[in-house]
Amino acid sequence: MRIRAILLAAVAAMLLATGPAFAQPPVTETTTTKNVIDTFVDVGPGCEDAALFTVTTTTNVIEHVTAFPDGRLHVTFTQTGTFVAVPLEDPNLPTFTGHVTVWGGFNDNGGAVTGTFTFNAHGTGSDGSRFHQNEVEHFNTTPTGAEFFFTHCHD
Numbered sequence: 001m002r003i004r005a006i007l008l009a010a011v012a013a014m015l016l017a018t019g020p021a022f023a024q025p026p027v028t029e030t031t032t033t034k035n036v037i038d039t040f041v042d043v044g045p046g047c048e049d050a051a052l053f054t055v056t057t058t059t060n061v062i063e064h065v066t067a068f069p070d071g072r073l074h075v076t077f078t079q080t081g082t083f084v085a086v087p088l089e090d091p092n093l094p095t096f097t098g099h100v101t102v103w104g105g106f107n108d109n110g111g112a113v114t115g116t117f118t119f120n121a122h123g124t125g126s127d128g129s130r131f132h133q134n135e136v137e138h139f140n141t142t143p144t145g146a147e148f149f150f151t152h153c154h155d
Helices: 002-022
Strands: 027-043 052-067 073-087 096-108 113-125 130-141 147-154
Touching: 027 073, 052 096, 073 113
Parallel strands: none
Antiparallel strands: 027 052, 052 073, 073 096, 096 113, 113 130, 130 147
C-alpha cells in the first residue's frame, strides 16, 4: 500500500511538472504589408459632409492574430499612410491630400464577439482648406445573439 502511494505521488508530481508541456499554447501570427494601395468611393471629408470622393490610400499595415486552442480569437491591426480624395460628382469641390490611420481590435471567445475600430484622418484641400476627423466604432454580440453598436465621430 505504501509503494502504491509513493508511485501515485511520483506520477502526480511528474504530471504536474510536465503538465504545461501537454497544453497547447496560443498561436500568434504577425503580418506586415507595406505600400498597400486601395482605391474606393466614400463620403467626406469630415463627419457631416455627404459629398462623394474617389479616395486612393497608400498605407502600411501590421496585423496580429492570436488563435487559442479552445477556439478563442484575438485580432488587432494598424493601417497608416497617405490619401488623395478627388471629388466624384462636384468638380467645384477641392481635392484633399493628407494622412490616415485606422486601428482595429476584435475578440471572439466562442460566446461573445466584440470589436472596436478607430479612424483618424487629417488633410488639406487644393483650395487651402483643412479638415480633421476622428471616429470610433464599437460592436458587441452577446452569446444570446443580441447585438449592440455605437459610432462617434467628431471633426
